Amino acid sequence: MRYLPKSDSERREMLAVCGLQSAEELFAHLPEDVRFEAPLALPPGISEFEIVDYFHARSAENANGYASFLGAGVYAHYRPVMVDTVVSRGEFLTSYTPYQAEISQGTLTTIFEFQTMICQLTGMDVANASMYDGSTAVPEAALMAARITGRHRVLASRVVHPEYREVLRTYGRHGQLSIEEFGYLPDSGTLDLEDLERKIDNATGAVIVQSPNFFGIVEDIRSVAELAHKHGALLIVIFTEAVSLGILQPPVDADIVAGELQSFAIAPSYGGPYAGIIATKERFIRQMPGRLVGETTDSRGNRAFCLTLATREQHIRREKATSNICTNQALIALMATVFMSVYGKQGLRELAEQNLAKAHYLSSLLKPRFTGPFFNEFVASTNGRAPEEINQLLLKKKIIGGVALGKWYPELEHCVLLCATEMTRREHMDEVGRAFEPVPQAA
Amino acid sequence: MRYLPKSDSERREMLAVCGLQSAEELFAHLPEDVRFEAPLALPPGISEFEIVDYFHARSAENANGYASFLGAGVYAHYRPVMVDTVVSRGEFLTSYTPYQAEISQGTLTTIFEFQTMICQLTGMDVANASMYDGSTAVPEAALMAARITGRHRVLASRVVHPEYREVLRTYGRHGQLSIEEFGYLPDSGTLDLEDLERKIDNATGAVIVQSPNFFGIVEDIRSVAELAHKHGALLIVIFTEAVSLGILQPPVDADIVAGELQSFAIAPSYGGPYAGIIATKERFIRQMPGRLVGETTDSRGNRAFCLTLATREQHIRREKATSNICTNQALIALMATVFMSVYGKQGLRELAEQNLAKAHYLSSLLKPRFTGPFFNEFVASTNGRAPEEINQLLLKKKIIGGVALGKWYPELEHCVLLCATEMTRREHMDEVGRAFEPVPQAA
Amino acid sequence: MIAKVRSHITQNELLLFEQSSPGKKGYQLPPLDVPPVDAATVLGAANVRSEIDGFPEVSEVETIRHFTRLSTWNYAIDLGLYPLGSCTMKYNPRVNELVARLDGLAWAHPYQPEALAQGAMNIMARLEAALAEITGMDAVTLQPAAGAHGELTGILLIRALLEKRGNPRKKVLIPDSAHGTNPATAAIAGYSVENIRSNDCGSVDLAQLERIVDQDVAALMVTNPNTLGVFEANIKSIADILHKKGALLYMDGANMNALVGIAQPGRFGVDVMHLNLHKTFSTPHGGGGPGGGPVAVKKILEPFLPLPRLKHLRNRWTFDYKRPRSIGRVRAFYGNFGVIVRALAYILAHGGNGLRNATVDAVLNANYIRKKLEPHYDLPFKAPNMHEVVFSDDRQAKHGVRTGDIAKRLIDYGFHPYTVSFPLIVRGALMIEPTETEGKRELDLFADAMASIAQEVETDPELVRSAPHSTRISRVDEVTAARRPVLKWKPGTPSAKPAD
Amino acid sequence: MIAKVRSHITQNELLLFEQSSPGKKGYQLPPLDVPPVDAATVLGAANVRSEIDGFPEVSEVETIRHFTRLSTWNYAIDLGLYPLGSCTMKYNPRVNELVARLDGLAWAHPYQPEALAQGAMNIMARLEAALAEITGMDAVTLQPAAGAHGELTGILLIRALLEKRGNPRKKVLIPDSAHGTNPATAAIAGYSVENIRSNDCGSVDLAQLERIVDQDVAALMVTNPNTLGVFEANIKSIADILHKKGALLYMDGANMNALVGIAQPGRFGVDVMHLNLHKTFSTPHGGGGPGGGPVAVKKILEPFLPLPRLKHLRNRWTFDYKRPRSIGRVRAFYGNFGVIVRALAYILAHGGNGLRNATVDAVLNANYIRKKLEPHYDLPFKAPNMHEVVFSDDRQAKHGVRTGDIAKRLIDYGFHPYTVSFPLIVRGALMIEPTETEGKRELDLFADAMASIAQEVETDPELVRSAPHSTRISRVDEVTAARRPVLKWKPGTPSAKPAD
Numbered sequence A, B: 001m002r003y004l005p006k007s008d009s010e011r012r013e014m015l016a017v018c019g020l021q022s023a024e025e026l027f028a029h030l031p032e033d034v035r036f037e038a039p040l041a042l043p044p045g046i047s048e049f050e051i052v053d054y055f056h057a058r059s060a061e062n063a064n065g066y067a068s069f070l071g072a073g074v075y076a077h078y079r080p081v082m083v084d085t086v087v088s089r090g091e092f093l094t095s096y097t098p099y100q101a102e103i104s105q106g107t108l109t110t111i112f113e114f115q116t117m118i119c120q121l122t123g124m125d126v127a128n129a130s131m132y133d134g135s136t137a138v139p140e141a142a143l144m145a146a147r148i149t150g151r152h153r154v155l156a157s158r159v160v161h162p163e164y165r166e167v168l169r170t171y172g173r174h175g176q177l178s179i180e181e182f183g184y185l186p187d188s189g190t191l192d193l194e195d196l197e198r199k200i201d202n203a204t205g206a207v208i209v210q211s212p213n214f215f216g217i218v219e220d221i222r223s224v225a226e227l228a229h230k231h232g233a234l235l236i237v238i239f240t241e242a243v244s245l246g247i248l249q250p251p252v253d254a255d256i257v258a259g260e261l262q263s264f265a266i267a268p269s270y271g272g273p274y275a276g277i278i279a280t281k282e283r284f285i286r287q288m289p290g291r292l293v294g295e296t297t298d299s300r301g302n303r304a305f306c307l308t309l310a311t312r313e314q315h316i317r318r319e320k321a322t323s324n325i326c327t328n329q330a331l332i333a334l335m336a337t338v339f340m341s342v343y344g345k346q347g348l349r350e351l352a353e354q355n356l357a358k359a360h361y362l363s364s365l366l367k368p369r370f371t372g373p374f375f376n377e378f379v380a381s382t383n384g385r386a387p388e389e390i391n392q393l394l395l396k397k398k399i400i401g402g403v404a405l406g407k408w409y410p411e412l413e414h415c416v417l418l419c420a421t422e423m424t425r426r427e428h429m430d431e432v433g434r435a436f437e438p439v440p441q442a443a
Numbered sequence C, D: 001m002i003a004k005v006r007s008h009i010t011q012n013e014l015l016l017f018e019q020s021s022p023g024k025k026g027y028q029l030p031p032l033d034v035p036p037v038d039a040a041t042v043l044g045a046a047n048v049r050s051e052i053d054g055f056p057e058v059s060e061v062e063t064i065r066h067f068t069r070l071s072t073w074n075y076a077i078d079l080g081l082y083p084l085g086s087c088t089m090k091y092n093p094r095v096n097e098l099v100a101r102l103d104g105l106a107w108a109h110p111y112q113p114e115a116l117a118q119g120a121m122n123i124m125a126r127l128e129a130a131l132a133e134i135t136g137m138d139a140v141t142l143q144p145a146a147g148a149h150g151e152l153t154g155i156l157l158i159r160a161l162l163e164k165r166g167n168p169r170k171k172v173l174i175p176d177s178a179h180g181t182n183p184a185t186a187a188i189a190g191y192s193v194e195n196i197r198s199n200d201c202g203s204v205d206l207a208q209l210e211r212i213v214d215q216d217v218a219a220l221m222v223t224n225p226n227t228l229g230v231f232e233a234n235i236k237s238i239a240d241i242l243h244k245k246g247a248l249l250y251m252d253g254a255n256m257n258a259l260v261g262i263a264q265p266g267r268f269g270v271d272v273m274h275l276n277l278h279k280t281f282s283t284p285h286g287g288g289g290p291g292g293g294p295v296a297v298k299k300i301l302e303p304f305l306p307l308p309r310l311k312h313l314r315n316r317w318t319f320d321y322k323r324p325r326s327i328g329r330v331r332a333f334y335g336n337f338g339v340i341v342r343a344l345a346y347i348l349a350h351g352g353n354g355l356r357n358a359t360v361d362a363v364l365n366a367n368y369i370r371k372k373l374e375p376h377y378d379l380p381f382k383a384p385n386m387h388e389v390v391f392s393d394d395r396q397a398k399h400g401v402r403t404g405d406i407a408k409r410l411i412d413y414g415f416h417p418y419t420v421s422f423p424l425i426v427r428g429a430l431m432i433e434p435t436e437t438e439g440k441r442e443l444d445l446f447a448d449a450m451a452s453i454a455q456e457v458e459t460d461p462e463l464v465r466s467a468p469h470s471t472r473i474s475r476v477d478e479v480t481a482a483r484r485p486v487l488k489w490k491p492g493t494p495s496a497k498p499a500d
């Protein structure tokens, strides 16, 4: 088989060295009753040509050539060719976690650059080398806050991504965290500060908000921070649309920032792999989950990088570790690193401005449900029509419409969350505008 | 601009170093009347996103998703993923001709392996590092033969690829070669040895034949060789379908082999870039065109490779060089090298056998025009129907039929050259079979 | 004698920030086809940031050179043997990279209509079925993002089942040979960890287990083969002991590369286990991730699996969200789909028999290495090993050379080191896992290198202690890195000579 | 001081043949969906070969390691400055690689129906038009595969025109500063070559030219800017002299990177010229090729261009084969289409003004290098230079160090050498062309290296003469290679230590 670099004669030689007649003897020590003699009920191996063919066929069964207005945590941004060019280098693609610094400086250096750029973007002091994704970064941040404050009550905004909140509940379920939610304002679509004020108390360890929130609306971080800090709680700020950081005030008043970098040249890929991050203030470093790369020197005094502060991690601390995470999303974080390098300071700003302009053009054609300021997605009202009905019209035009919100927000059953990015074309937005126009009622 | 790694401040610094105020001064010495002040009448530069878009649109204007029976010098074989993986390595893709051996051993080693494998395939003693393509390798081989024999008369078989013969005529046109053709046998489709015998004389420097010939038919090289050698002429054997060498007797009786490697994982790419080769006998080395890599040692006695016998080449010999070729097809030859490594001894044989089987299945559904043995393409008779008519029927089924031969061989006006490879599916061959079935005549 | 590498020039390279100059660009955007908006107006001036301090400004050519140069400082599977024990660093087929990037898959949005996602759902369903067959379990979830994530999922499933039975219980038992993620996971899941000592064959001690399993024990997390590469011969009795007391058996499947096609955990008493797609199923490690940590369970745990679940209804795949007993989501969306695609491509390439042959070669390679190195290194546990083998630095320690030093010296010989000082039950462990994708020649060169180092330890220990000597940077000061952490670039730094 | 590189380990690697073992496989074919045939039966036993002696048998993982390891022995543009004079080694945009591989383009067969090839024909037509605009010529053919091939095409066009005028004439004039392909081309085209001496500014001597141009002269092949990087100021007078005598002016466009957007050859008397897509238009050199050598001509030569010609008829592109005066094909099909795609992508990316800006930066870089190196190296020709600059080793020769030695020493400093001993009119030439895609920092490091080597020549000439010292192989014995050519691997070889 092409993945097995041995000829049969080589196998025989090696068995001989091991003093064995046949390969089966290698398993002779296994208890009879655990050995499994029947062949696996899987079809025989196929050629590369057939593999490509098979996945081409599957790919063709998915949407192809559709314009899409889906956002809601996963955004369609252009992926510079440089990104796959870099991550396809075998030296990055097929290397392991850089524990052996002397032959891993390539990976270590890119992670150090990644940590630096995430700090520059978020206004935090330190950022880790990645988490699985944005959704799992949320409970990790909440647990971190609990370790820091010794408090286990968590208040999460209802306009945090619904699936992120579900993940938080799953992690919380076993009792270490007690999670409650607070509402949003029905007119502005921003979080309801008064509701938070009513619910927050001195047992509250963390307040969790998202900005831009799930409705695409920019939250007023400072006032939440003040409220949280007044009660001795930490503020955790989440972002799902990293491109927004190109133009929005960074969440400097947060204690912990947890986010998703999918927007940085990471393909939607039906939900993963993506890259989450956790960034925080200097003083919380030792409670941080995940890997960290630090600068140091080699024995000759040259600058060098290595994994550091490992005493937080499971392979040293075991049950006392700050998290159980081991394998993370290094290669995906590298994609984001290359993306940030390609766009740079001006590019990220200009990219954000284009997203802003496109989304606001789209909103000018529709009836926005909320009044709060938004970045590249917003909630539109269907004027009482079923979102499904409008989306069906659009599908006929090879357009995938927005996300219907009823399933998460019954009160928004006639609302759709639509996203526009630099890739969204005006003619498609105009189509969407037409599809939303009230259908003339037969008298 | 993204391809220009300078900031304006850096430009100013550098101009200052040159003692200049403005970049325009760099061109001050150009005569007024040659300087061109108007901007080029070309649209402004576009983004990467738009470039991809533009070529996607062009690509969509070409055939997509068609089954094809086109061969005639360009063959649709599967391209192992490994091939583009290797040639996309910047170290291979963006390096220059390996004149500086100490930092070019990667390229030099692969070329040495290439030369070796071409010799193993063709049965020749030496092979060069590549020519532009198969068609230009033909006149280069003819000129080489002329240098060796001192004779300028060339006899080319009419079943050599018509476009290859056109290129030969163009090169010959300026008088250094006088080119005549000899025919083929109307029943077998093989070259007409008697016609050759009639035409060959002691002024003939080279006899040029192709095998498998343009009709896909295997020629009897030995008897042509005997005839040519009897008259002191050299035999040049051409191949356009390299995969045939996996199963066919190598042309060991040839003096020069000139061929096209497109079949070895080189995309059809609307006619190029491909890779031609010239291989020959030891004693003719010094008359060979093109680059050669040789084994040697470094000053410490390590095995090393370098370009060699450069005294044949234009940069040393100038007007006395064996050819004017400089840039060749190195990266394409590397594709072929990777292909040969992936398939190897058994794979190339099995691949050839599959091609053989597919083509013979197809021929069993049609009416072959000739009786000679063929590899993966053959001429089918349309029973008097216009090839166009049949191909139009097939196009409706998203099948591109064979090549109509009338334009090159008026006597074959009702014949089509069809090719089947390992990629050709039985159901499409059956469709072709049906399309060729005689249409019932209205009485 | 060092036969595998020679020294050659490699390019130095500054950090992006150190190459940045105002106005350099690596991007261009298409012209805007809608009216521009004023950010301050639509967002409110207070919400608009000033420029991103220190963010790089470089051109495209500098970007490709930056990452290309850095890449040459790495070792990788594509360059040679990567014998990290427990990590299963095998060849990553390139066709898998190609298919994962097909437009219809790479650009699929998790919320696009199911009717326009059948291809993706089909791929997931097919991998779930294949993994169920390989493990001999009843159901599989692909949602976990990595092994540790799968562990957490698995323990939460156990907790959910026990809760339903009336008592989640308090403790999870973990052998002292286990990987760190096991205890860390149990803790996050709210269990206290009780470490159990391995017997002198490195296996779980049945008698001891009998003693400590009681009504407080929720589960035992066992790795099989264990981290010594030794198969837990008593696995069925272990399962019985637990089951008798109403506890469950969790299996860490990180070492499945020793069992695929040979033995099915579902048949030897395992209730729940995870797999590492980035180990056993060849998806690339990418310098630390991404991975995939599917969890396979027996029927009793199936109702608790994370939602949504794939369901086949009227010839169409659909997601089932109506699962009242589910533990809920462990991550957003459906898992690391791109990794799932690669793992399926790997399974399709091998097929049933092929997967078994791969296992056989993996075990053969480990046993071959064992035979070759036994004369030179101490083998603390003599039980037959499967896909990996663990030596100790006992003999070398006498010369003041530890496993970490031998590892660094291996670098000079052109190899990536084995796993150092794990498992903890072996003092100064050398944990070696060659995997099946290594040929005889590469293994022989490795064995020769290890033998030669053993020699050097006796003749010139300092040479080994101060290794590596041939890399572009010498041994790194990890102590200072941790004592005075510098975790991001600051203007003015570096104090030390940069690699330029 | 060497600031740009450090030494690091690189993997050794045997030849494929030396790793081969019977039965190892890197391939698998799909099952045959038609009946197998017996080769001996259908082909005749005599036509069927026995197995291919010595052909490799290796697995997929060995293949990727083989080529990955070998690649690390190369220098490349992606690693740094490649200042080869006359070669225009500029950055090769990666998006061009992507678009050239789009299925509809990469899998287009040259004989597919024109109706199903409009996209490809459109791309070719658009590049023809862009090149006509850039050169200021009237028509362009994309058929030639490289520069030398373009030269041959151009000279054959001239020959065809002159023949039509009644006399093909005998001679082609070529300045002694010309590239070797020029005389080689003229010879193949059946012309005798008359070399003309450059004047002491390195340019064509008008007076001399006046004297020698007669009825036997078919054309002058001039490179402009010439190979010293100097623009032929008298180019218009040169053209006049030739035209007065019924001869034509051929321009070797290899140095167009100095003129794009600045001056159009079509406006200064050139009748026919070639372009190198793999130089001026950024297509990758790929270790020696492929390239593209389009030829641009004035109206008078248009009827003779190779066939087929693209024609726009009723909103459709078609190939015109009815061109009685055409010189015929210079190659099969239509040219190196894949290279054509990349060149067009490059032109689209820059646009009109962008192309001019690139030229300006290219000339700026060359002049910057000139200024920086003038204190250390002898500049034989003082005329203002454009995109490249040529020094001589005059000063260093006094210490017994020649340009070739300095070139090898540059390797230790982390740079690819400049072009050595070309053009021939400069004794011991150092021909330096940085191109526009180099930043200030890379140029400064290069200038520092050159200055430092000039120092070393005075303090320690042997150090330079014996360079390189830091590469995996030291200086190569090219003499023996040529004296006893070993041009293929034979079992039993190598006699020398292999790189393993």
Ligand SMILES: Cc1ncc(COP(=O)(O)O)c(C=O)c1O
Binding pocket: A325, A326, A327, C086, C087, C146, C147, C148, C149, C179, C181, C182, C223, C227, C252, C254, C255, C276, C291, C293
């Ligand atoms: C035995 C064992 N268990 C668990 C893990 C954790 O898996 P992951 O790194 O995918 O989270 C690993 C891998 O490091 C391992 O080797």
Ligand SMILES: Cc1ncc(COP(=O)(O)O)c(C=O)c1O
Binding pocket: B325, B326, B327, D086, D087, D146, D147, D148, D149, D179, D181, D182, D223, D227, D252, D254, D255, D276, D291, D293
């Ligand atoms: C001045 C000059 N003319 C002609 C050529 C030949 O071009 P090519 O190598 O594309 O055949 C070259 C490139 O080597 C050159 O530098």
